[in-house]
Amino acid sequence: AQSVTQLGSHVSVSEGALVLLRCNYSSSVPPYLFWYVQYPNQGLQLLLKYTSAATLVKGINGFEAEFKKSETSFHLTKPSAHMSDAAEYFCAVSRSGGGADGLTFGKGTHLIIQP
Amino acid sequence: DAGVIQSPRHEVTEMGQEVTLRCKPISGHDYLFWYRQTMMRGLELLIYFNNNVPIDDSGMPEDRFSAKMPNASFSTLKIQPSEPRDSAVYFCASTSLGPAGANVLTFGAGSRLTVL
Numbered sequence: 001a002q003s004v005t006q007l008g009s010h011v012s013v014s015e016g017a018l019v020l021l022r023c024n025y026s027s028s029v030p031p032y033l034f035w036y037v038q039y040p041n042q043g044l045q046l047l048l049k050y051t052s053a054a055t056l057v058k059g060i061n062g063f064e065a066e067f068k069k070s071e072t073s074f075h076l077t078k079p080s081a082h083m084s085d086a087a088e089y090f091c092a093v094s095r096s097g098g099g100a101d102g103l104t105f106g107k108g109t110h111l112i113i114q115p
Numbered sequence: 116d117a118g119v120i121q122s123p124r125h126e127v128t129e130m131g132q133e134v135t136l137r138c139k140p141i142s143g144h145d146y147l148f149w150y151r152q153t154m155m156r157g158l159e160l161l162i163y164f165n166n167n168v169p170i171d172d173s174g175m176p177e178d179r180f181s182a183k184m185p186n187a188s189f190s191t192l193k194i195q196p197s198e199p200r201d202s203a204v205y206f207c208a209s210t211s212l213g214p215a216g217a218n219v220l221t222f223g224a225g226s227r228l229t230v231l
Binding site: 032044049090101103106108 | 146
């Protein structure tokens with residue numbers, strides 16, 4: 001079964017500093033990978049997705065992620081943190097490597113931005 | 116498009132009562148998912164439908180939980196009888212299979228259930 005592991009339940013960075021949220025995946029088939037963001041009392045919103053095209057994926061709000069097969073990783077980065085980036089971030093993998101049978105989510109990483 | 120619409124946004128009920136959560140997916144989406152979010156277990160897939168037919172309900176925790184999709188624009192998740200451990204945020208999401216095959220789920224705002 002496909003799974004993802006997010007390292008660090010909480011990450012704190014200063015405003016303007018680099019944001020790095022870590023995600024490692026386990027998949028028996030070429031994975032489709034996603035990052036979602038959840039703001040307080042809201043649903044999940046797609047940040048970006050990897051679908052086996054370019055390994056460097058750019059998303060909304062200045063975020064990007066790089067797929068590294070050798071490291072089974074799909075870390076999320078942003079060069080300069082904004083106060084508005086404070087939220088919960090979820091890495092996810094397609095349950096069967098493709099198709100539309102849902103996603104398996106990581107436990108989430110709470111991003112805290114220090115002024 | 117109004118997105119995925121869920122109701123109620125908040126529900127407080129007493130143990131033993133029946134709870135019904137509702138979802139209207141995005142028009143044209145033929146897949147619908149119900150997820151549950153708790154602090155302890157994170158986001159769990161409960162059940163999903165394709166063209167109104169339940170495909171995988173292996174995530175439904177027990178027989179007290181049931182879900183239906185009578186038509187393409189409406190689904191319900193019912194808990195009867197409810198228990199305090201059912202307290203969670205329940206999300207509905209929908210999608211349609213794109214050309215790349217990647218299922219990008221669009222989530223509703225969630226229904227926060229508190230069972231006293």
